Amino acid sequence: MKNVKLLKKFAAAAAAVMLAGICAVSASAASKTLVVYYSATGNTERVAKVIAQTAGADLFKVTPAQPYTQADLNWNDSSSRVVREHDDEKLRDVKLAETSVKDWDSYDVVFVGYPIWWGIAAWPLSSFVKACDFTGKTVIPFCTSLSSGLGESAALLEKAVRGGSWQKGRRFSSSVSDSEAAEWTRSVLK
Numbered sequence: 001m002k003n004v005k006l007l008k009k010f011a012a013a014a015a016a017v018m019l020a021g022i023c024a025v026s027a028s029a030a031s032k033t034l035v036v037y038y039s040a041t042g043n044t045e046r047v048a049k050v051i052a053q054t055a056g057a058d059l060f061k062v063t064p065a066q067p068y069t070q071a072d073l074n075w076n077d078s079s080s081r082v083v084r085e086h087d088d089e090k091l092r093d094v095k096l097a098e099t100s101v102k103d104w105d106s107y108d109v110v111f112v113g114y115p116i117w118w119g120i121a122a123w124p125l126s127s128f129v130k131a132c133d134f135t136g137k138t139v140i141p142f143c144t145s146l147s148s149g150l151g152e153s154a155a156l157l158e159k160a161v162r163g164g165s166w167q168k169g170r171r172f173s174s175s176v177s178d179s180e181a182a183e184w185t186r187s188v189l190k
């Protein structure tokens with residue numbers, strides 16, 4: 001009889017431990033990840049899609065109301081749109097097609113991706129994130145560039161936005177392989 005009672009106690013304790021385990025797993029499965037990015041010519045977009053696929057994350061593309069044409073992006077033309085915006089900071093606050101992410105509050109981890117323009121984050125991305133409240137979120141910056149490093153780009157974004165626990169960012173070459181981007185994603189989410 002005593003043994004049966006002991007057995008019941010043990011079974012109840014084991015069930016409680018199992019339940020706690022299940023709860024822990026489901027809590028982490030419930031954590032939601034978003035990849036917010038801007039991409040003018042597709043390089044950052046390709047990386048953003050690999051990150052989203054690897055992380056099981058949602059994607060949000062920042063789109064200027066007036067998208068940049070190839071001529072707009074010509075940094076060798078002193079009168080191109082991007083050169084004018086670079087030269088006059090007031091012009092960099094470009095209008096966006098969409099200014100908020102659906103269910104923003106539900107995301108715990110946000111990857112923030114952008115191309116490097118003159119050593120800093122391309123401003124359509126900065127314009128977007130400045131309006132977001134990152135309080136309570138883990139933020140992981142990434143960028144693509146021809147040769148520049150991450151430099152101050154992520155630190156400047158962190159300074160310009162509200163809240164967030166900003167992690168070390170990562171710069172990728174414009175032609176980074178999908179496998180390198182996926183490997184990095186797995187390493188930061190460990």
Ligand SMILES: Cc1cc2nc3c(=O)[nH]c(=O)nc-3n(C[C@H](O)[C@H](O)[C@H](O)COP(=O)(O)O)c2cc1C
Pocket residue numbers: 038039040041042043044045073074075082114115116117118119120144145146147148149173174
């Ligand atoms: C206006 C402009 C400025 C750029 N400035 C830099 C730079 O300072 N350093 C660099 O390595 N690449 C620079 N690039 C190259 C881009 O960062 C690179 O091609 C990037 O992968 C483009 O990403 P996207 O295809 O997502 O727009 C610049 C490109 C543009 C259009």
